[in-house]
Amino acid sequence: MTQTDDFYKRKLNEAVERNSRNQSSKEKKWRDYTLEPWNKKTKYKEKKYVNSSNINIKDLYTKEDVPQNEEYLLGFPGEYPFTRGVYPNMYRGKYWTMRMFSGFGTPEDTNSRLKYLISHGETGLSIAFDMPTLYGYDCDNVRSEGEIGKCGVNVTSLKDMEVVFDGIDLSKVTTSMTINAPAAVLTAMYFAIAQKKGISLDKIGGTVQADILKEYIAQKEWIYPPEAHLRIIRDMMIYCTENAPKWNYISISGYHIREAGASAVQELAFTLADGFYYVDMGIKAGLDPNKFAPRLSFFFNSSINFFEEIAKMRAARRIWATVLKEKFGVTDPRAQMLRFHTQTSGYTLTWQQPLNNIIRTTVEAMAAVLGGTQSLHTNSYDEAMALPSEDAVKIALRTQQILAEETGITDTIDPLAGSYYMEALTNKVEEEAYRYFDKIESMGGILNAVKNGYIQREIAATSYRRQKRLESGEEIMVGVNKYVEENEKPINILKISREAEKIQLARLKKVKELRNEDEVRKALEELRNAFKDENKNIMPYLIEAAKEYATIEEISNVGREIYGGWKEPVIV
Structure with missing residues (x-):
């Protein structure tokens, strides 16, 4: 049963008190007698350092920045509150699932790409759908003209899904599907394929995004009013809990919230607020959160500010575990775990000097791994211009494999734990997230905050501030507002032929016949x-x-x- 008191306000006050600190005499002495003379000697001009969440970054962090009860906040990997990871041995036991962008053109095109990636070592399938599919329109609808297969694979009927997964054993792979408004329809098609092949639903593993609240916040791809979509999600929760225990029927997505211009804290806060709503909805539907919460997964963005992203992911686990335990009364540790997929940032990719995107993606992927992700999608260097080519997507996959096999960053669990900066930043991100939870709660919850436009306005304001920083040069984007090259050589990109549309129209005609x-x-x-x-x-x-x-x-x-x-x- 959920609590009705000022839970988030209390947690916010606890976080504020925990993060308050005093400067030690040793630090003051260092500043007075070492730092200040050096700054004067080198004519250093002080400037303000802030991250995407507008959190001021200090020049130095010490043990005074870490509260005395830090051991409780950290815990151990695989134990409450899961700050250090959801599994006891993390990547020593098993690497994260490596997923690459798949889904473009015809179902045949996508099937070929899936098999190509599996042959190169991909360990989980990830499928994106085109705009007509995302909005629930057939390929022969006038609104679909010119959009077939352009930003993902086109699926109009079960026949298309059968082609997408032709020759792929659904009992031996996990599939992630980026679909929201018609998520229940695509899930039904996936289940239908399994049943027609004689595979029972309790053997099917994977994830469907289905997070409709995020659509109203950021991506804007809905079909019905919010309450109707939420009823459908409720039915998916109940059905899958009872019939498909390995199927993650909702991936609560911060990725698109971040891509819309949100800060790291906003991504974290709005995503978890959505998640809390789904937990409450499941409880009201009569489900035991200890049974259904383990099937709630998350989808986060990993952007370019390295430490901020790691702090966000560590804070996310701790907040989720704390709220589920203390507010919703969840007792099963498995149900308290926040498991998440991560995708490197799309809005940091540039069409200028596109090979620079390989470096950006590598840094962002490292942050995701050090943040403890369970699954990772690395963007391809050409995605600022088009869907990824085979060469680009292979480099993106190799990036993950090199991180896993060569760098040593997976050798130990949560290697940045105990860093004064990392722990202080994790705690500050947590505090700012609770500040948003308290605000949202005062509005009557996340659904009201979305319907009255509060969440959207917050994101728009943050996006505007960042754009002004880029235009002024206060924030640097290499190749865009600094180190610009006038005459760049073009690169080869993937182009979707209108032939895909003809093929899909012909298949639909035959299906109906x-x-x-x-x-x-x-x-x-x-x-x-x-x-x-x-x-x-x-x-x-x-x-x-x-x-x-x-x-x-x-x-x-x-x-x-x-x-x-x-x-x-x-x-x-």
């Missing part, structure tokens, strides 16, 4: 009745509709007829 229209209509009518009845779980009806080759738009339109659409408030 071969399917049993009476069974399709029957499945859609049963789905419509399930949508109208709050007491019915829609997942079995979605799976049946998928098996009859009802299309993504036909299925989505059932919901459109019942729920209508939604427009966000004007953000000023």
